[in-house]
Amino acid sequence: MSIRHGLLALLDQGPHYGYQLRTEFEERTGATWPLNVGQVYTTLGRLERDGLVAPAGEDGEGHVFYAITDAGRAELRDWFGTPVRRDSPPRDELAIKLAMAVTVPGVDVREVVQAQRRHSMRALQDYTRLKARALAADLSAAGPDPDGPDPDGPDRDLAWLLVLDQLIFQTEAEVRWLDHCETRLARHRPAPAAPQAPATAPQASAPAAPQAPARRRGSGSARR
Structure with missing residues (x-):
């Protein structure tokens, strides 16, 4: 800037x-x-x-x-x-962060991408709400004004709308880029398979209930 x-x-x-x-x-x-x-x-x-x-x-x-x-x-x-030069782009913190994240062991790059996407989506919603308010204010300012039109008002509103449009387009492009990053990560770093539950050991059969000893024949009979 x-x-x-x-x-x-x-x-x-x-x-x-x-x-x-x-x-x-x-x-x-x-x-x-x-x-x-x-x-x-x-x-x-x-x-x-x-x-x-x-x-x-x-x-x-x-x-x-x-x-x-x-x-x-x-x-x-x-x-x-003079056009703004693109052959020497400004440093982008997000691009630098992801470039470092994929080279540092122990960093969950997918979580970095997902956290940034959530933040960018919230920012996109905020910018869209601001644009709706700016458009409503612009329409309101176009109505009759008893004090006379403000010559600087329309240009100021237009300047703010142009800035908002740039922020919206830039954030939309960032979200698309994050989607692309996630796809590339999936191709180069497949997600680890979910750990399987350990096989359950076969249950031992319950021991048989003890049986009463067999009664011997003739035992306890009366003497003749």
């Missing part, structure tokens, strides 16, 4: 100070990538060093405003006109 160019895009609309830039950035992206004020001012310092922004005075509360320079506008236009 290019915070540098995001701030230039905001400054292209007029001078801002650091906290304003932070608020504007988070509003337009739905706080998907939150910034802290220190990060904003650090980036502004680098932009000023490179001649892309310049101080533009202070207000009564001591806030230092920054304005974009001609060189800054040229870099911003170049950023908008």
Whole structure:
């Protein structure tokens, strides 16, 4: 994510100070990538060093405003006109985790995949609910407004919807990739067979009940 160019895009609309830039950035992206004020001012310092922004005075509360320079506008236009490179993809924690998991003994990789799928599915449901609310708000904002239309409102809503669409598509792709990972794992690492119950030993026959001794003939007969 290019915070540098995001701030230039905001400054292209007029001078801002650091906290304003932070608020504007988070509003337009739905706080998907939150910034802290220190990060904003650090980036502004680098932009000023490179001649892309310049101080533009202070207000009564001591806030230092920054304005974009001609060189800054040229870099911003170049950023908008240049595709995002894919030959050097950013590090993906999930891909790194699975790559490590299959090489570390004792890790249940299938459980790692299943746990991530459950989390991704919950995130997908959350993003879908947010999109439904954003669409409802967009339709509501399109109705008559007694105070007049907000010129920035439709563009802000559209920006948030584009971010939500990207998050939804990205998460859907992640779930499909996890399904693919599970299939590949099953091919290379068949699940261990379930242990069979030990065979039961044959039951010993119950001992025969003792019988009364046979009575001898003539025993106990009366003497003649």
